[in-house]
Amino acid sequence: MTMTFDTHRVEQPSALASGSESAIVARKLRRTFKGGIEAVRDIDLAVSTGEVFGFLGPNGAGKTTTVRMLCTLLPPTAGTAMVAGLDVVREAAQVRRRIGVALQEIGLDPVQTGRELLELQCGLYGITGRLATTRADELLELVGLTDAAERRTKTYSGGMKRRLDLASALVHAPDVLFLDEPTTGLDPASRLTIWDEVRRINAGGATVFLTTQYMEEADKLCDRVAIIDNGQIVADGTPEQLKAEMGRDVVSVSLDGADPAATEAALGGLPGLERVAAEPGALALYVEDGASSIPEIVRRLDRDRILVGAISVARPSLDDVFLKATGRRLEGQQRSSQELEEVSR
């Protein structure tokens, strides 16, 4: 596993890349759009068979463009990519037989019922007649839409549409499943349902390539993640490895109106302090031992008569990994986490 925190790409794919067990391998994959817009810049990727691989990044980072290239919907400007052992450009037709795709925009026909849509999808993969009916039944059952099977999809809620879209990607039991932001825009309860289904699909043997902008989604679901920012991969590894390589606890000092510069100055030189990151309304202190740093932090703030709000200690999260790799946090992370906590309770 390699991990770089500069803003340049990871030059070498991880050791898994060269193995014959790779479900996806991309080398120097690049996509430049008209006007010279470089959406994806020479990225290397390696996803092992059976993995749930998370592709993390903010909006516009290059996640969807990467997925579209891997799904044969968009040709790379440069570089190569193999999916299920097949070249996505030269063997695009064979690749399409081996993959299932649920894109960010839910691809449903509003005029058809859930069952009609699945049976059509079966037909496009060569499954017809009774087999198609049986397969549609199985999938409707799998995603909990049996009761809504005869309703037109335009009447479905966002979560139901997403689940049906997921089911339609599974009609032919694909080897590799691409899910492009499968939970974006869903309420927290629906998000948890999708997570369960992704786990179940993966348990059935499919490799899952999942893009997301939710850190906890990657943390909970993925065996390995890569973080993409501005078209380049800036970190990759297992969630635990990435967090462990942070090597530090994070002490968050809520400023509550205190002067950030003065607070940072007061805490400068704190024993075990690796670095300080300024966040909106808070300072994040990366320290060796969070708990034992607290008395000294309090003492220093008291000494300089700086009044702050709450001080909390946390183990590094993937969000901290992202912050360290890119210099900023992903938007909407806090809200997303809070919502999920509420639902979990």
Next chain:
Amino acid sequence: MTEVLLLGRRATREIVRYPEATIPTLFIPLFFLVVNIGQVSKTFPSSTPFLKGQGYVAFQLPVSLMFAVATATSGLALVTEIDLGYFDKLLVAPIRRSSLIFGRLTADLVRGIAASGLVLLVGIALGARVQSGVAGAVLIVLLSALFGVAYAGFGILVALRTRNVQATQSSFLLFFPLLFLTPNFVPFDRLSPLMEALARINPISYVIVGLRSLVIDGWDLGKIGVCLLVTIALGAVLITASLRVIATYDRN
């Protein structure tokens, strides 16, 4: 072939389930038929030589048939599909891209048969007599529907090229000048010299003349043949252009 039938069945289902998209396209030709007859039936009584003893409705009927089948329905359905993301889902399926177009055209054929059949029946109810008989009436419906399929290629082409609903919807407006620069109200020789020259180079004229011959003249194989050839040529050009666009869709 299976995939074309599957996609065709889906597109046909769409037409049946969205009658609000089809009814306006039928209202216009029927409206024109009734209004035009009402306005000029005294000017062109059945004794007018080019009507050959029939009412003006027989002369106008082919124009209404063409209005009924020349729609941007398929183009609009396609561009909506692109907007909704379903088109990508179909593109990533292991099927020939051309199936996506031929599936749509299958539905156009079905719709064209239904629409032209209805307009023909209304025309007959208003007094038109099909001189070529029942077989001629069937041929009128089939030729009209075939023209609808050929013309649908234009809407599909605009949809794939622009990926824009408004542009695709507007594409239908291009049909108006083409339909009016024809012998739609009177025969070629009654048009002004300039209009006659324009009408004679407009391929749509020959489709109208062919259909009209089946209503008024009986079996004029020359006119019917030209009508069929023009329709096939038009379809070949427009559908081939659409196939080329879909083959390179997002491939550059």
